[in-house]
Amino acid sequence: MDTLHIEATKFTPDILLDPEERLIRLVGKSYPENTFDFYAPVLEWLQNYFEIESSEDTTIELEILYFNSSSSKLFFDLFDIVEDAHNRGHKIEVKWIYDVENESAEEAGEDYKDDFEMLNFHLVEK
Amino acid sequence: MREVDLLGALEEFVTGKTELSKDGLQDFAEVLLKEFKRKNRRLERILKQSDRQQIELDRYKTELEERVDEAVKEIKVLNNEIVETQKEILFTMGAIGETRSKETGNHVKRVAYYSYILAKKWGLSEESAKILRDASPMHDIGKVAIPDTILNKPGPLTANEFKIIQEHAEIGYDLLKHSKRPLLQTASIVAHEHHEKWDGSGYPRGLKGEEIHIYGRITAIADVFDALGSDRVYKQAWKLDRILTLFREDSGKHFDPELVDIFFDNLDEFLKIRSNFRDETNDSSY
Ligand SMILES: [Fe+2]
Ligand SMILES: [Fe+2]
Numbered sequence: 001m002d003t004l005h006i007e008a009t010k011f012t013p014d015i016l017l018d019p020e021e022r023l024i025r026l027v028g029k030s031y032p033e034n035t036f037d038f039y040a041p042v043l044e045w046l047q048n049y050f051e052i053e054s055s056e057d058t059t060i061e062l063e064i065l066y067f068n069s070s071s072s073k074l075f076f077d078l079f080d081i082v083e084d085a086h087n088r089g090h091k092i093e094v095k096w097i098y099d100v101e102n103e104s105a106e107e108a109g110e111d112y113k114d115d116f117e118m119l120n121f122h123l124v125e126k
Numbered sequence: 127m128r129e130v131d132l133l134g135a136l137e138e139f140v141t142g143k144t145e146l147s148k149d150g151l152q153d154f155a156e157v158l159l160k161e162f163k164r165k166n167r168r169l170e171r172i173l174k175q176s177d178r179q180q181i182e183l184d185r186y187k188t189e190l191e192e193r194v195d196e197a198v199k200e201i202k203v204l205n206n207e208i209v210e211t212q213k214e215i216l217f218t219m220g221a222i223g224e225t226r227s228k229e230t231g232n233h234v235k236r237v238a239y240y241s242y243i244l245a246k247k248w249g250l251s252e253e254s255a256k257i258l259r260d261a262s263p264m265h266d267i268g269k270v271a272i273p274d275t276i277l278n279k280p281g282p283l284t285a286n287e288f289k290i291i292q293e294h295a296e297i298g299y300d301l302l303k304h305s306k307r308p309l310l311q312t313a314s315i316v317a318h319e320h321h322e323k324w325d326g327s328g329y330p331r332g333l334k335g336e337e338i339h340i341y342g343r344i345t346a347i348a349d350v351f352d353a354l355g356s357d358r359v360y361k362q363a364w365k366l367d368r369i370l371t372l373f374r375e376d377s378g379k380h381f382d383p384e385l386v387d388i389f390f391d392n393l394d395e396f397l398k399i400r401s402n403f404r405d406e407t408n409d410s411s412y
Contacts, residue, residue, distance in 0.1 A: 066179065068175075069172050072176070073172050076168050076172075077129070080129065081128065104175075104181075104182055111171040111174070111175075115167070115168060
């Protein structure tokens with residue numbers, strides 16, 4: 001599987017999907033003009049990854065400072081794929097990273113953690 | 127459960143592709159209900175995210191506005207400080223030129239306000255009139271380079287001494303001409319041309335009529351009107367009547383006739399300034 005790296009723009013996060021390191025990382029803001037088109041390759045990659053790769057430990061890090069509501073919906077879709085993989089035996093650790101001062105990022109993280117109670121989901125204060 | 131999978135299963139059931147037993151149906155309904163509740167909660171959370179962003183944005187905007195307001199306030203204070211400092215410096219420099227020839231600080235003040243009135247009535251913009259008002263006190267700055275012995279000589283001047291005094295116009299211009307600031311530019315014009323005469327008999331260049339910059343023509347009237355009404359080392363203050371007669375006679379000779387008309391039309395205002403800024407030691411103006 002190839003690594004997928006999408007560099008950050010003013011409205012979108014830096015995205016690194018690295019099968020060798022077994023690392024999935026999103027850092028930055030998320031206000032794409034068309035959120036679902038923008039993230040489609042990411043979701044596709046994830047799905048393939050969990051189908052092809054073995055179920056060794058995978059780390060997912062999300063450090064999203066600000067994001068719009070369609071990104072919010074999209075992260076639910078993303079974690080659905082992760083949850084699915086988890087249910088099929090993949091070992092996955094999710095880290096939701098936020099800045100101490102960024103209350104709204106913290107609250108959003110709590111909402112995801114609560115929805116995906118089956119996942120190994122950590123809120124990590126920076 | 128992923129949305130696509132759930133919808134797929136539901137569609138198969140609805141279209142009759144899958145048949146379910148009563149228990150199976152019960153289980154399926156339970157899954158559907160659970161997913162429905164979960165999706166519903168998610169919807170609320172997505173909306174909450176939208177709300178949070180809205181609040182964040184609003185807070186950011188308010189903070190930004192406050193900061194801009196503060197910055198603007200500070201800039202205004204600083205700008206005012208600069209303008210006031212500039213005025214004070216010009217005024218002080220003008221006063222230096224005047225005290226060299228034993229005139230009082232009030233002379234430059236009066237010349238400033240006379241010039242402002244003439245500029246406004248003549249039709250210059252408020253901005254230009256204010257600049258002229260602030261620059262005109264500098265008209266005699268070139269006198270800093272003229273020896274005291276000549277400036278303060280009580281008796282009549284020799285032709286050579288008179289020539290040396292006349293150099294103050296050119297010297298003032300040379301001192302000020304290098305600045306690009308409108309105020310100093312104006313001051314340099316005033317210093318250069320306040321002794322030019324309408325008929326071309328003035329100095330240093332013998333300019334004629336409208337060849338003389340309007341700033342020079344205005345300051346000439348303001349300066350002479352005030353100088354004649356004040357005591358100087360070489361003369362007593364003139365009575366008002368005598369001054370007015372001279373202005374009438376010199377209209378079109380020494381002075382721009384249009385400005386002389388404006389002067390007479392607004393004589394009240396000039397006299398008001400004269401009494402407001404009267405010299406303490408000099409009461410003989412009238
Ligand atoms: Fe002069
Ligand atoms: Fe003067």
